[in-house]
Amino acid sequence: MAHYLDFEKPLAEIEGKAEELRAMARGNEDMDIEDEAEALDRKAKDLLKDLYGKLTPWRKCLVARHPDRPHCQEYIDALFTEFTPLAGDRNFADDHAVVGGLARFNDQPVMVIGQEKGNDTKSRIKHNFGMARPEGYRKAVRLMEMAGRFGLPVVTLVDTPGAYPGLGAEERGQSEAIARSTEKCLEIGVPLVCVVIGEGGSGGAVAFAAGNRVAMLEHSVYSVITPEGCASILWKDAEKMRDAAEALRLTANDLYQLGVADRVIPEPLGGAHRDRAAAIKAVGSAIAGMLGELKGQSSEELIAARRKKFLEIGSRGLAA
Amino acid sequence: MNWISNYVRPRINSIFSRREVPENLWSKCSECGTMLFHREISDNLNVCSNCNHHMHITPRDRFFSLFDGGVFNEVEVATPIADPLQFRDQKKYPDRMKAAQKKTGEKEAMLVATGEIGRTPIVAAAQDFSFMGGSMGMYVGNAIVAAAEEAARLGRPLVLFSAAGGARMQEGILGLMQMPRTTVALQILKEKKLPYIVVLTHPTTGGVTASYAMLGDVQISEPNALIGFAGARVIEQTIGEKLPEGFQRAEYLLEHGMLDRVTDRREMRDELIVICRMLMKQTPPTWGDLPAPGPDNLVEAPKE
Ligand SMILES: [Zn+2]
Numbered sequence: 001m002a003h004y005l006d007f008e009k010p011l012a013e014i015e016g017k018a019e020e021l022r023a024m025a026r027g028n029e030d031m032d033i034e035d036e037a038e039a040l041d042r043k044a045k046d047l048l049k050d051l052y053g054k055l056t057p058w059r060k061c062l063v064a065r066h067p068d069r070p071h072c073q074e075y076i077d078a079l080f081t082e083f084t085p086l087a088g089d090r091n092f093a094d095d096h097a098v099v100g101g102l103a104r105f106n107d108q109p110v111m112v113i114g115q116e117k118g119n120d121t122k123s124r125i126k127h128n129f130g131m132a133r134p135e136g137y138r139k140a141v142r143l144m145e146m147a148g149r150f151g152l153p154v155v156t157l158v159d160t161p162g163a164y165p166g167l168g169a170e171e172r173g174q175s176e177a178i179a180r181s182t183e184k185c186l187e188i189g190v191p192l193v194c195v196v197i198g199e200g201g202s203g204g205a206v207a208f209a210a211g212n213r214v215a216m217l218e219h220s221v222y223s224v225i226t227p228e229g230c231a232s233i234l235w236k237d238a239e240k241m242r243d244a245a246e247a248l249r250l251t252a253n254d255l256y257q258l259g260v261a262d263r264v265i266p267e268p269l270g271g272a273h274r275d276r277a278a279a280i281k282a283v284g285s286a287i288a289g290m291l292g293e294l295k296g297q298s299s300e301e302l303i304a305a306r307r308k309k310f311l312e313i314g315s316r317g318l319a320a
Numbered sequence: 321m322n323w324i325s326n327y328v329r330p331r332i333n334s335i336f337s338r339r340e341v342p343e344n345l346w347s348k349c350s351e352c353g354t355m356l357f358h359r360e361i362s363d364n365l366n367v368c369s370n371c372n373h374h375m376h377i378t379p380r381d382r383f384f385s386l387f388d389g390g391v392f393n394e395v396e397v398a399t400p401i402a403d404p405l406q407f408r409d410q411k412k413y414p415d416r417m418k419a420a421q422k423k424t425g426e427k428e429a430m431l432v433a434t435g436e437i438g439r440t441p442i443v444a445a446a447q448d449f450s451f452m453g454g455s456m457g458m459y460v461g462n463a464i465v466a467a468a469e470e471a472a473r474l475g476r477p478l479v480l481f482s483a484a485g486g487a488r489m490q491e492g493i494l495g496l497m498q499m500p501r502t503t504v505a506l507q508i509l510k511e512k513k514l515p516y517i518v519v520l521t522h523p524t525t526g527g528v529t530a531s532y533a534m535l536g537d538v539q540i541s542e543p544n545a546l547i548g549f550a551g552a553r554v555i556e557q558t559i560g561e562k563l564p565e566g567f568q569r570a571e572y573l574l575e576h577g578m579l580d581r582v583t584d585r586r587e588m589r590d591e592l593i594v595i596c597r598m599l600m601k602q603t604p605p606t607w608g609d610l611p612a613p614g615p616d617n618l619v620e621a622p623k624e
Contacts, residue, residue: 163549163550164558165549165551165558166558167561169550170548170549170555170568171576172576173577173578174530174549175533175547176534176578178530178549179529179530179532180535182530182531183503186500186504186507202487202527203527203530203549206499206500206530207530210503223492224489224492224495224496224527225489233489234409235409244409247405247407247408248407248489250492255493258404258493258494260493260497310497311465311501311504313497314400314404314461314491314501317404317405318405318406
């Protein structure tokens with residue numbers, strides 16, 4: 001069963017009708033419904049083009065959080081070979097919100113690290129909905145450091161509502177863990193390429209995304225705060241999330257204009273969840289492209305370029 | 321090597337004198353309710369003489385009491401693009417800025433200065449919670465970059481007093497990007513093997529704690545300061561239970577191994593002098609009420 005977002009309701013109706021017709025025809029050989037069904041398909045496609053051609057920032061947030069959107073592990077399974085997960089922060093625990101390990105990308109050994117949200121109730125709970133605890137960031141630090149030592153490029157896949165707001169997480173130094181992970185991103189002498197595949201939730205995302213290259217899927221978002229959080233603070237009304245999403249400039253295109261994202265990866269019509277294979281393939285070629293751009297650079301050059309990139313961010317506003 | 325192109329050379333500022341505090345005005349301590357004369361509060365560095373509650377202190381007042389003779393040279397901070405996102409909530413961002421400037425008499429939420437503490441040359445930066453909650457936007461980022469640059473150039477320790485609710489929402493992703501941006505600035509210091517000392521003050525939360533405020537070589541906090549990543553209300557909603565007494569307070573963090581020390585504001589200066597001088601391998605400090613550095617003593621920026 002496809003999961004429809006609220007704004008996709010009209011689409012659900014049309015697609016539902018087409019499906020009904022075809023189901024009826026399967027039960028009755030004499031019925032010729034194909035013309036009618038195809039007309040509905042065309043109507044659905046036009047509507048999809050219309051809806052997704054002008055997604056509001058708030059709708060982009062909903063698409064970015066879509067439960068059927070491909071998540072980290074799915075990208076790893078499809079784009080990497082010999083993935084060998086490495087667990088634990090060697091201090092307290094293994095945080096399942098963060099997956100990472102050695103893998104090959106186009107035969108080249110790399111370190112891949114990402115936040116996994118899970119795909120059903122059980123796996124969502126296991127992965128804590130992609131909200132990492134300090135151990136997750138410390139695992140990332142450990143893996144990045146290892147990659148640096150062995151000269152392996154690092155690929156990160158960012159998809160988190162934010163760092164986990166929990167009692168233990170705070171006690172064990174959530175802020176320090178995030179700060180150290182960001183610091184490590186900026187320190188390693190190997191290429192670091194990051195793809196925001198869904199939600200780039202605040203500091204929890206930054207800790208994985210201070211790379212040489214940052215790409216964003218077309219309908220992913222990356223923000224200082226959730227629109228709901230921003231609305232409840234600045235508008236004193238969480239229901240004003242649409243206005244907040246608008247004001248925050250959190251879409252891939254906005255971030256590209258602001259120099260935070262280096263490239264925007266187009267999504268298939270109707271979003272990554274409508275054609276997961278195509279979305280995954282597009283992310284794969286973006287990763288290949290970004291790694292290619294950094295090929296042949298020395299450790300010193302990579303570190304210096306990364307520093308320069310982040311020091312210069314914000315020197316231009318949105319091209320008004 | 322310069323890391324930013326719009327870096328501004330520091331200028332030697334006019335020498336400030338301690339502001340006149342009226343004799344006959346009084347305030348109530350927000351913690352214990354004791355009536356205190358303003359003069360008494362100010363002489364006690366805004367610490368309640370009855371219950372030791374540490375009240376808000378502006379960066380400028382802090383610097384008056386921190387630096388020898390109250391003399392410091394303000395480091396100029398590059399002005400970023402105003403309102404980069406054209407952010408509108410119920411108010412326009414530029415209007416919020418104007419209101420904050422009027423309220424504080426300051427340009428932005430961070431003050432950077434060079435000077436001496438116990439004849440120890442340092443660079444200091446202090447965040448102003450009364451300026452839009454001390455929030456970290458482009459300006460605060462520029463201030464930390466300028467402070468780190470200046471410390472690296474002069475070969476001095478950097479002492480940073482943090483106070484903020486987090487990143488500045490009105491600058492959106494550019495506020496958030498100050499996390500990696502300030503981290504880069506601190507790496508410059510680290511490479512030069514210069515000390516970076518953080519003094520956390522009430523409150524320091526969000527993206528500020530998750531970046532420069534937690535990356536110090538030495539982490540000190542004022543007593544009872546609220547320090548954390550997530551807000552207590554959000555945590556309570558998430559875990560569905562009440563938080564323990566003293567949660568996210570300085571003493572609690574010290575107990576959990578997240579801080580080196582919790583120090584009374586009135587002892588902070590001496591402690592900073594001791595630590596800075598040891599890390600810089602300088603001779604033990606000379607104690608006593610030191611006069612302001614004389615004209616010959618004013619630290620000139622070396623020629624590049
Ligand atoms: Zn009191």
